[in-house]
Structure formats: C-alpha cells, structure tokens
Amino acid sequence: MTGNMKLKICGMKYQDNITEVASLQPDYLGFIFHHQSARHFEGTIPQISDTIKKVGVFVDESIDFIKEMFEEHNLDCVQLHGHESPEFCKQLKKLCHSEFISESDDEMLKQVQHDNNVNVIKVFSIKDTFDFSVLEPYEEVCDYFLFDTKGKLPGGNGYTFNWSVLEQYPSTKPYFLSGGIGLDQVENLKQFQESNASKYCYAIDINSKFEIEPGFKNIKLLKEFKQNLSFRT
Numbered sequence: 001m002t003g004n005m006k007l008k009i010c011g012m013k014y015q016d017n018i019t020e021v022a023s024l025q026p027d028y029l030g031f032i033f034h035h036q037s038a039r040h041f042e043g044t045i046p047q048i049s050d051t052i053k054k055v056g057v058f059v060d061e062s063i064d065f066i067k068e069m070f071e072e073h074n075l076d077c078v079q080l081h082g083h084e085s086p087e088f089c090k091q092l093k094k095l096c097h098s099e100f101i102s103e104s105d106d107e108m109l110k111q112v113q114h115d116n117n118v119n120v121i122k123v124f125s126i127k128d129t130f131d132f133s134v135l136e137p138y139e140e141v142c143d144y145f146l147f148d149t150k151g152k153l154p155g156g157n158g159y160t161f162n163w164s165v166l167e168q169y170p171s172t173k174p175y176f177l178s179g180g181i182g183l184d185q186v187e188n189l190k191q192f193q194e195s196n197a198s199k200y201c202y203a204i205d206i207n208s209k210f211e212i213e214p215g216f217k218n219i220k221l222l223k224e225f226k227q228n229l230s231f232r233t
C-alpha cells in the first residue's frame, strides 16, 4: 500500500539548508554526531517545526556523550548505528528531557517523564542475508529498528541491500528502511510498499543520494522524491 510511510531525511549539516529542508515537512530530520563522518554535525540546530522529530545519529558513543547531545539539541530520537548492546539501549530508553527517570513513587512525575522520553532506533546492517534472531534481545529495549546496507562505513554507504530479505522479518516492531535510497529507487519502493516485506515498514530514510556535497541536501531532488511517493501525514 502506498502513502502509508513516514519520511526521514538524514545527514543535515548546514543551517540554511536545514531550514529549507525542514520547509518540506519531513517527519524526521537526522543529525550525525560521528566525527569520522563527512556529515558530522556541529553547531546549533535552527528553529524548525515541532512536528519534525530531531534524530541524533551515534556510532558506539558513550551514554554521557549521547545524553549531552540529547539535551543540547533537544533531540527526540537517538539512532544507534554501531555495536550498541541491548543493555546500552535499555539505559538510553530511560533518557528524557528532565533527567534520567528516578525510582520515584510520584505517578504524575513518572508520566511527565515518560512523555518526554527518547525514542531509540537501533540499526542493523544487511547485505544479501540476515540472521533475524539478533533482533530478539532488542525487542523490549528499543522503539524502532532501522535496516541499512552493510558496507565499509558504519552508515552513509550510498547503496541499497536486497529488500526481499525483509520478507522473513519475524517481528511486529516498526522499522525504517534505509541505505542508498534515491530517486532511482522510486519504482522499486512502490513495489516494495505493495509487498509483504513492507508490512512493518514505518518510514523511509534518505541521505547521501540527495546531496550536492556531503551534508548539503539538494532541495529539487527531495521535492521530486516527495512528489513521486506519497508519505503518511
């Protein structure tokens, strides 16, 4: 079924470009906090619509660093793109904008903190096959899975994996489809959206295929992509 997915645009770097991309109203905007990436984000995120969720992308970082970026940039989600363990995700799930949830008996306080809690997106990289049993320990400790293409870099490799692998997806957890998605994938995406493999596909994640240079997104290409595929509002 087309038109039932959200859109995440990742790898934002430059202030004016962030504002322009935000005006296209994606559901998620991603900022990469990984020094080795050409899309590494530093500075301040300009004011953008509250309807757009801000995602921080991290690769094997410490809880303290993630917490610092989460608070500094008022992030909504953390995308874990390294070898983070289920226990690590569990620790992060407690992260919220007031502070880590305490063992408080105050139900009202717990509720407020719950509403402010971070969404944890755990990334798994796929090439031609994937052992889905690795997802099992993460089921309870993250909100979404994200499937990216396995490559030389931790992310942003710019090519797709064999999506039919997802026909064997054993979970009901919503997932983001990522890895090398560009305008040239529109027809394949439409087919994918009609297939069983996409049953739990919650969002499409795009990055390097929409760039003039790393981190600088091409507005014209993004508009064309959005027009060609209808996304859930």
Ligand SMILES: O=C(O)c1ccccc1N[C@@H]1O[C@H](COP(=O)(O)O)[C@@H](O)[C@H]1O
Pocket (backbone or CB within 6 Å): 010, 011, 030, 032, 034, 037, 038, 039, 057, 058, 059, 081, 148, 154, 155, 156, 157, 158, 159, 178, 179, 180, 181, 205, 206, 207, 208, 209
């Ligand atoms: O893009 C990067 O430089 C990057 C670096 C470190 C971790 C993740 C990174 N990007 C993520 O990779 C996927 C797929 O990107 P692409 O479409 O293949 O370019 C995307 O989720 C980005 O968040």
